[in-house]
Amino acid sequence: MKKYELCVVYSPSLDEEALAAAREGVKALIERFGGSVENIDDWGKRRLAYEIQKVNEGIYEFIKFSAEPTAPAEIESRMRINEQVLRYLIVSDED
Numbered sequence: 001m002k003k004y005e006l007c008v009v010y011s012p013s014l015d016e017e018a019l020a021a022a023r024e025g026v027k028a029l030i031e032r033f034g035g036s037v038e039n040i041d042d043w044g045k046r047r048l049a050y051e052i053q054k055v056n057e058g059i060y061e062f063i064k065f066s067a068e069p070t071a072p073a074e075i076e077s078r079m080r081i082n083e084q085v086l087r088y089l090i091v092s093d094e095d
Contacts, residue, residue: 001066003038003093006030006075009058009086012045019059022084026063033074035067052086064093 010022027037043060052058067075072090079088 001036002069003064003066004035004072005091005093006063006065007087007089007091008061008063008079009048009052009088010061011084011086012055012057012059014059014084018084022082023061025082026061026079026085029075029078030063030065030067030071033067033071035065035071035075037063037065039064048086055086058086 006026008026010019014022023040027040030037041062041064043062045057045059048056048058076088076090079085
């Protein structure tokens with residue numbers, strides 16, 4: 001199992017209930033493909049460097065997880081169609 005870090009930027013228009021559901025959905029997605037979440041770092045609402053879909057702010061979250069090397073491609077394909085996510089990025093977490 002390799003270690004990865006996933007950065008997710010959620011839409012700032014989500015209310016607390018929808019945001020909690022979106023976060024659980026991403027966590028479930030990682031676990032669905034055999035990954036295990038090790039740490040979740042919530043940065044809260046931040047200003048974006050540039051406008052995305054006419055939005056200037058986003059809710060940032062960093063998730064460290066372990067998974068098989070095939071899992072990131074599967075996770076990215078599901079994140080691409082998630083309307084609550086503005087941007088995402090999975091990188092290999094090499095310490």
